Amino acid sequence: MKRAFVGIGITVAAFVLGICTRTDAADESQPKARGVAPGQDVQWSFDKEKAGSVPAGAYPFSGTWSVKEEGDAPSSPHALCQTASATFPAIALSDKIFADLTVSTRFKPVSGSGDRAAGIIFRIQDEDNFYILRANALEDNVNIYKYVAGSRHTLNEGSAKVVSGKWQELRVEAKGNDIRGYLNGKLVVETRDDTFKAGKIGLWTKADSVTCFDDVKATAQ
Structure with missing residues (x-):
């Protein structure tokens, strides 16, 4: 024995x-993941970052992301812009983990003939698994997707006027399995899904979209 x-x-x-x-x-x-306690927030204005660089702590999954001087940026002088063509350009902004959260960003759809999209990605597990809240200036909609094993699935769609060449606000709220998407403070789309419970946050575009982002704020709930 x-x-x-x-x-x-x-x-x-x-x-x-x-x-x-x-x-x-x-x-x-x-990067080593770190949880964010309820009530705490993380913000990015990109103004202290060097033009032409990827923001400190961020890591692109695809596309070409860099800090650029944008004269009309909500917080001058810099914004973070995606300028290349890829299937789904995406970037994680840090290694911090959020469960229930609110994320907002100002965005400007600059150009794109196939798509003119701006998105927030959240509860990121890795480059192939996360949620997306996406606004599209060519389609005039704000949709919620989940990206699972490198494949995108529509969860719900909402109609809203998304203006090209103008700064607007996109915001997502996720609490438990409830997900809500807002454009300029107005609720446009909502859904429920249990696939991802927590993860990192980042930004997203599609295809040939040239899009700039500024004033990203993520708050743990």
Whole structure:
């Protein structure tokens, strides 16, 4: 019997060691996630960032993202702009984790013949798994999607006038499985989904959209 317990002990120790080893290896390849306590917020104005650079702490998944001087930016002089064509250009803004949250940003659809979109991504698990709140100036709608295993699925759609070349506000609220999307303070679309409980936040566009963002604010609820 004693030999059996010794054998079990060795097996458990090896299993725990294996988990620790895999976790340590994962930590070396990506930023360490940090939770944000309810009531706390994180803000980005991009004005202290160097023009032509990716904001400190941010990491693009796809597309070309850089800080640019924008004379009409809501908080002058800088904004964060996506200027290349890709299927779904996206960027995570930091390694901080939010569960229930409110995220808002000012955005300006600059150009795009296939799409002219601006989006907030939230509860990001990785580059292939997250929620999207998207406004489109060519389609005049604000939609909620989930992006699962690299495939986009529509959760709900809402109609709203999205103006090209003008700064507007996009806001998402997520509490539990309730998700609500607002354009310029007006509720446009809402849905329920249980796929993702918590994750990072970021920004998103589509196809050939050239879009600028400013004054991002995320508050944990």
